[in-house]
Amino acid sequence: MGFLVVLDRVADGAAFDKVIEPARRAVRAVLRPQAVRDVLHGTWLGHPLHPVLVQVPVGSWISAGVLDLVPRLRPAATFLIGTGVAAAVPASLSGAADWSEQEVGVRRLGAIHAVANAAALGLYAGSLAARATDRGGLGRVLSYTALGIATGSAAIGGHMSYAQSSGASHAATAARALSTDWMDLGPLDDFPEGRPTLRTGKAASTAVPLVAVRRGARVVVLVGACSHLSGPLYEGTVEKVRGADCLVCPWHGSAFDLESGAARRGPAANPQEKLEVRMEAGRVMARLAPRHE
């Protein structure tokens, strides 16, 4: 059985949910202030923060593994291991914040990812202690073992991102199915003021939900599937969030700026795809921006 098949089996199995769910509640309790969670999600950045932060520990530890091969460069390797250990803390917090708001299959694999990372971190800390007490051989055994575990854990993280779409923009995926032709969404008079309305976008082989919000003589049209986990934005509400009029997702409360589509409140970090809109003889016409062609 291949590694990826094993991961998919793990994602399907409920054996450890009794442990995973209390852990998730604990993470949410610790990271309770929404502003803290939004910093960790990367909502302010417009991009998930976790993959950005993990560059530092991963890069430091791989480089340390190379430097450890050359005896006179081992002090530099020790410094890089320490850098990686320090940088792993914010990277872990960011990952934990994302993990606590993901689907169950991602949470199961994420739990293994977290346990493996914690094991690698512990071994690296042990390696630093051994190097500090003139037991360099033991230090290198511990750090190479840690590097092996961290590499396996990174593969799990990659599977969560690329196969399970955690962190990916689900709105961008939905938008990809849309045509870039102008679509007639109906007469302006049919759109209620300030209330999200479902419309269906033209696509090659499937219907793509759109959400429209009328604002006086204008209509804002966004892809209807939330960028976080495809929640139905057309069932959401329009609210003021951090000084901006936002469309709020009914599933996990992400708020998207109606003017720009940017996430103003997480867990979403990716923006919501916004369509171009024009009025034609009293009818609302919308299309996906040509950059999607």
Ligand code: FES
């Ligand atoms: S699906 Fe999670 S906030 Fe919209």
